[in-house]
Amino acid sequence: MSNIYDSARELSQTLRNSDEFQNLKNLHEEVENDEVAKRMLDNFRQIQLDLQQKQMQGQQPSEEEITQAQKQFEMVQQHDVISKLMEEEQRMSTIISDLNKIITEPLEDLYGSPEEQQG
Amino acid sequence: MSNIYDSARELSQTLRNSDEFQNLKNLHEEVENDEVAKRMLDNFRQIQLDLQQKQMQGQQPSEEEITQAQKQFEMVQQHDVISKLMEEEQRMSTIISDLNKIITEPLEDLYGSPEEQQG
Ligand SMILES: [Ca+2]
Ligand SMILES: [Ca+2]
Numbered sequence: 001m002s003n004i005y006d007s008a009r010e011l012s013q014t015l016r017n018s019d020e021f022q023n024l025k026n027l028h029e030e031v032e033n034d035e036v037a038k039r040m041l042d043n044f045r046q047i048q049l050d051l052q053q054k055q056m057q058g059q060q061p062s063e064e065e066i067t068q069a070q071k072q073f074e075m076v077q078q079h080d081v082i083s084k085l086m087e088e089e090q091r092m093s094t095i096i097s098d099l100n101k102i103i104t105e106p107l108e109d110l111y112g113s114p115e116e117q118q119g
Numbered sequence: 120m121s122n123i124y125d126s127a128r129e130l131s132q133t134l135r136n137s138d139e140f141q142n143l144k145n146l147h148e149e150v151e152n153d154e155v156a157k158r159m160l161d162n163f164r165q166i167q168l169d170l171q172q173k174q175m176q177g178q179q180p181s182e183e184e185i186t187q188a189q190k191q192f193e194m195v196q197q198h199d200v201i202s203k204l205m206e207e208e209q210r211m212s213t214i215i216s217d218l219n220k221i222i223t224e225p226l227e228d229l230y231g232s233p234e235e236q237q238g
Pocket of ligand 2: 125
Protein backbone atom coordinates (compact mmCIF):
# COMPACT_ATOMS: atom_id res chain seq x y z
CA MET A 1 0.00 0.00 0.00
CA SER A 2 2.69 2.51 0.97
CA ASN A 3 4.21 1.86 -2.46
CA ILE A 4 1.04 3.09 -4.15
CA TYR A 5 1.16 6.30 -2.15
CA ASP A 6 4.91 6.73 -2.74
CA SER A 7 4.30 6.34 -6.44
CA ALA A 8 1.45 8.89 -6.32
CA ARG A 9 3.69 11.39 -4.52
CA GLU A 10 6.33 10.92 -7.24
CA LEU A 11 3.71 11.62 -9.90
CA SER A 12 2.50 14.67 -8.01
CA GLN A 13 6.06 15.99 -7.80
CA THR A 14 6.62 15.30 -11.52
CA LEU A 15 3.43 17.23 -12.29
CA ARG A 16 4.55 20.11 -10.07
CA ASN A 17 7.91 20.31 -11.86
CA SER A 18 6.42 20.07 -15.34
CA ASP A 19 6.51 22.99 -17.81
CA GLU A 20 2.72 22.71 -18.03
CA PHE A 21 2.23 23.33 -14.30
CA GLN A 22 4.91 26.00 -14.10
CA ASN A 23 3.34 27.90 -17.04
CA LEU A 24 -0.04 27.66 -15.36
CA LYS A 25 1.38 28.87 -12.06
CA ASN A 26 3.16 31.84 -13.65
CA LEU A 27 0.08 32.95 -15.58
CA HIS A 28 -2.05 32.50 -12.47
CA GLU A 29 0.29 34.73 -10.48
CA GLU A 30 0.38 37.28 -13.27
CA VAL A 31 -3.41 37.58 -13.15
CA GLU A 32 -3.46 37.61 -9.32
CA ASN A 33 -1.06 40.57 -9.38
CA ASP A 34 -3.11 42.53 -11.94
CA GLU A 35 -6.16 43.98 -10.23
CA VAL A 36 -8.09 44.70 -13.43
CA ALA A 37 -7.40 41.27 -14.93
CA LYS A 38 -8.26 39.55 -11.66
CA ARG A 39 -11.59 41.35 -11.38
CA MET A 40 -12.40 40.52 -15.03
CA LEU A 41 -11.61 36.83 -14.54
CA ASP A 42 -13.42 36.57 -11.17
CA ASN A 43 -16.46 38.18 -12.75
CA PHE A 44 -16.36 35.78 -15.72
CA ARG A 45 -16.05 32.75 -13.43
CA GLN A 46 -18.91 33.88 -11.23
CA ILE A 47 -21.14 34.20 -14.30
CA GLN A 48 -20.07 30.74 -15.54
CA LEU A 49 -20.70 29.26 -12.10
CA ASP A 50 -24.16 30.85 -11.86
CA LEU A 51 -25.06 29.45 -15.29
CA GLN A 52 -23.80 25.97 -14.34
CA GLN A 53 -25.77 25.97 -11.10
CA LYS A 54 -28.94 26.99 -12.94
CA GLN A 55 -28.43 24.20 -15.47
CA MET A 56 -27.80 21.64 -12.70
CA GLN A 57 -31.06 22.71 -11.07
CA GLY A 58 -32.80 22.25 -14.43
CA GLN A 59 -33.47 26.01 -14.78
CA GLN A 60 -33.32 27.81 -18.11
CA PRO A 61 -30.99 30.87 -18.00
CA SER A 62 -32.56 34.07 -19.32
CA GLU A 63 -31.57 35.55 -22.67
CA GLU A 64 -29.95 38.46 -20.84
CA GLU A 65 -27.79 36.09 -18.78
CA ILE A 66 -26.64 34.24 -21.90
CA THR A 67 -25.80 37.53 -23.66
CA GLN A 68 -23.95 38.71 -20.55
CA ALA A 69 -21.93 35.45 -20.39
CA GLN A 70 -21.01 35.70 -24.09
CA LYS A 71 -19.91 39.33 -23.68
CA GLN A 72 -17.72 38.40 -20.70
CA PHE A 73 -16.30 35.44 -22.61
CA GLU A 74 -15.31 37.70 -25.52
CA MET A 75 -13.69 40.13 -23.06
CA VAL A 76 -11.52 37.49 -21.38
CA GLN A 77 -10.68 35.95 -24.78
CA GLN A 78 -9.30 39.31 -25.90
CA HIS A 79 -7.21 39.71 -22.74
CA ASP A 80 -3.76 38.35 -23.55
CA VAL A 81 -2.80 36.97 -20.12
CA ILE A 82 -6.26 35.67 -19.18
CA SER A 83 -6.73 33.91 -22.53
CA LYS A 84 -3.31 32.27 -22.13
CA LEU A 85 -4.21 31.23 -18.57
CA MET A 86 -7.47 29.69 -19.75
CA GLU A 87 -5.62 27.84 -22.49
CA GLU A 88 -3.15 26.41 -19.95
CA GLU A 89 -6.04 25.49 -17.64
CA GLN A 90 -7.63 23.58 -20.51
CA ARG A 91 -4.32 21.81 -21.18
CA MET A 92 -3.97 20.91 -17.48
CA SER A 93 -7.53 19.67 -17.35
CA THR A 94 -6.78 17.33 -20.28
CA ILE A 95 -3.61 16.08 -18.54
CA ILE A 96 -5.47 15.36 -15.27
CA SER A 97 -8.18 13.54 -17.17
CA ASP A 98 -5.52 11.47 -19.02
CA LEU A 99 -3.79 10.66 -15.72
CA ASN A 100 -7.07 9.43 -14.22
CA LYS A 101 -7.63 7.17 -17.22
CA ILE A 102 -4.09 5.74 -17.02
CA ILE A 103 -4.17 5.17 -13.25
CA THR A 104 -7.58 3.51 -13.17
CA GLU A 105 -6.82 1.18 -16.12
CA PRO A 106 -6.51 -1.84 -13.79
CA LEU A 107 -10.05 -1.15 -12.53
CA GLU A 108 -11.32 -0.61 -16.06
CA ASP A 109 -9.98 -4.06 -16.94
CA LEU A 110 -12.11 -5.50 -14.13
CA TYR A 111 -15.29 -3.44 -14.48
CA GLY A 112 -15.28 -2.10 -18.03
CA SER A 113 -15.03 1.57 -19.02
CA PRO A 114 -16.72 4.17 -16.76
CA GLU A 115 -19.68 4.43 -19.17
CA GLU A 116 -20.57 0.76 -18.65
CA GLN A 117 -19.44 0.73 -15.01
CA GLN A 118 -22.06 0.35 -12.32
CA GLY A 119 -20.19 -0.53 -9.12
CA MET B 120 5.08 16.05 -20.38
CA SER B 121 6.08 12.48 -21.30
CA ASN B 122 7.57 12.27 -17.79
CA ILE B 123 4.14 12.93 -16.27
CA TYR B 124 2.63 10.14 -18.33
CA ASP B 125 5.54 7.77 -17.58
CA SER B 126 5.08 8.47 -13.89
CA ALA B 127 1.32 7.81 -14.17
CA ARG B 128 1.97 4.51 -15.92
CA GLU B 129 4.33 3.53 -13.08
CA LEU B 130 1.64 4.35 -10.53
CA SER B 131 -0.93 2.39 -12.52
CA GLN B 132 1.41 -0.63 -12.58
CA THR B 133 2.08 -0.30 -8.84
CA LEU B 134 -1.66 -0.24 -8.24
CA ARG B 135 -2.15 -3.30 -10.45
CA ASN B 136 0.53 -5.23 -8.53
CA SER B 137 -0.77 -4.20 -5.11
CA ASP B 138 -2.35 -6.69 -2.68
CA GLU B 139 -5.41 -4.44 -2.61
CA PHE B 140 -5.98 -4.75 -6.36
CA GLN B 141 -5.12 -8.45 -6.48
CA ASN B 142 -7.59 -9.19 -3.64
CA LEU B 143 -10.26 -7.23 -5.46
CA LYS B 144 -9.53 -9.05 -8.73
CA ASN B 145 -9.67 -12.49 -7.10
CA LEU B 146 -12.95 -11.77 -5.32
CA HIS B 147 -14.39 -10.29 -8.51
CA GLU B 148 -13.48 -13.46 -10.43
CA GLU B 149 -14.89 -15.63 -7.67
CA VAL B 150 -18.24 -13.89 -7.96
CA GLU B 151 -18.14 -13.93 -11.79
CA ASN B 152 -17.67 -17.72 -11.66
CA ASP B 153 -20.55 -18.26 -9.22
CA GLU B 154 -23.84 -17.91 -11.09
CA VAL B 155 -25.99 -17.44 -7.99
CA ALA B 156 -23.65 -14.89 -6.39
CA LYS B 157 -23.33 -13.01 -9.68
CA ARG B 158 -27.10 -12.78 -10.13
CA MET B 159 -27.51 -11.60 -6.53
CA LEU B 160 -24.87 -8.89 -6.92
CA ASP B 161 -26.13 -7.75 -10.35
CA ASN B 162 -29.61 -7.49 -8.93
CA PHE B 163 -28.39 -5.46 -5.92
CA ARG B 164 -26.42 -3.10 -8.15
CA GLN B 165 -29.34 -2.57 -10.50
CA ILE B 166 -31.53 -1.61 -7.53
CA GLN B 167 -28.84 0.77 -6.20
CA LEU B 168 -28.46 2.31 -9.65
CA ASP B 169 -32.20 2.81 -10.07
CA LEU B 170 -32.37 4.51 -6.66
CA GLN B 171 -29.43 6.77 -7.50
CA GLN B 172 -30.95 7.79 -10.83
CA LYS B 173 -34.25 8.62 -9.14
CA GLN B 174 -32.45 10.76 -6.55
CA MET B 175 -30.44 12.55 -9.26
CA GLN B 176 -33.70 13.36 -11.04
CA GLY B 177 -35.09 14.70 -7.77
CA GLN B 178 -37.65 11.88 -7.49
CA GLN B 179 -38.61 10.30 -4.18
CA PRO B 180 -38.28 6.49 -4.22
CA SER B 181 -41.36 4.60 -3.04
CA GLU B 182 -41.45 2.87 0.35
CA GLU B 183 -41.54 -0.48 -1.46
CA GLU B 184 -38.38 0.37 -3.39
CA ILE B 185 -36.55 1.35 -0.18
CA THR B 186 -37.66 -1.88 1.56
CA GLN B 187 -36.58 -3.88 -1.50
CA ALA B 188 -33.15 -2.18 -1.50
CA GLN B 189 -32.66 -2.86 2.22
CA LYS B 190 -33.62 -6.52 1.79
CA GLN B 191 -31.15 -6.91 -1.07
CA PHE B 192 -28.47 -5.16 0.95
CA GLU B 193 -28.94 -7.56 3.87
CA MET B 194 -28.75 -10.51 1.46
CA VAL B 195 -25.44 -9.42 -0.11
CA GLN B 196 -24.07 -8.54 3.35
CA GLN B 197 -24.72 -12.11 4.47
CA HIS B 198 -23.02 -13.58 1.41
CA ASP B 199 -19.42 -14.25 2.39
CA VAL B 200 -17.71 -13.61 -0.97
CA ILE B 201 -19.92 -10.69 -2.03
CA SER B 202 -19.53 -8.92 1.31
CA LYS B 203 -15.74 -9.33 1.09
CA LEU B 204 -15.82 -8.01 -2.49
CA MET B 205 -17.81 -4.96 -1.43
CA GLU B 206 -15.38 -4.34 1.42
CA GLU B 207 -12.43 -4.46 -0.98
CA GLU B 208 -14.29 -2.18 -3.40
CA GLN B 209 -14.75 0.30 -0.59
CA ARG B 210 -11.05 0.08 0.26
CA MET B 211 -10.10 0.60 -3.42
CA SER B 212 -12.46 3.55 -3.67
CA THR B 213 -10.72 5.18 -0.69
CA ILE B 214 -7.30 4.54 -2.27
CA ILE B 215 -8.35 6.09 -5.61
CA SER B 216 -9.76 9.10 -3.80
CA ASP B 217 -6.50 9.48 -1.81
CA LEU B 218 -4.45 9.20 -5.03
CA ASN B 219 -6.52 11.96 -6.65
CA LYS B 220 -5.93 14.21 -3.66
CA ILE B 221 -2.15 13.56 -3.68
CA ILE B 222 -1.77 14.03 -7.45
CA THR B 223 -3.78 17.24 -7.66
CA GLU B 224 -2.03 18.84 -4.67
CA PRO B 225 -0.07 21.23 -6.93
CA LEU B 226 -3.40 22.49 -8.36
CA GLU B 227 -4.91 22.76 -4.89
CA ASP B 228 -1.98 24.98 -3.92
CA LEU B 229 -2.92 27.29 -6.81
CA TYR B 230 -6.71 27.24 -6.61
CA GLY B 231 -7.56 26.11 -3.09
CA SER B 232 -9.35 22.88 -2.15
CA PRO B 233 -12.06 21.54 -4.54
CA GLU B 234 -14.80 22.93 -2.28
CA GLU B 235 -13.59 26.50 -2.80
CA GLN B 236 -12.47 25.87 -6.38
CA GLN B 237 -14.36 27.54 -9.19
CA GLY B 238 -12.17 27.24 -12.29
CA1 LIG C 1 9.15 5.04 -6.25
CA1 LIG D 1 9.94 7.01 -13.80
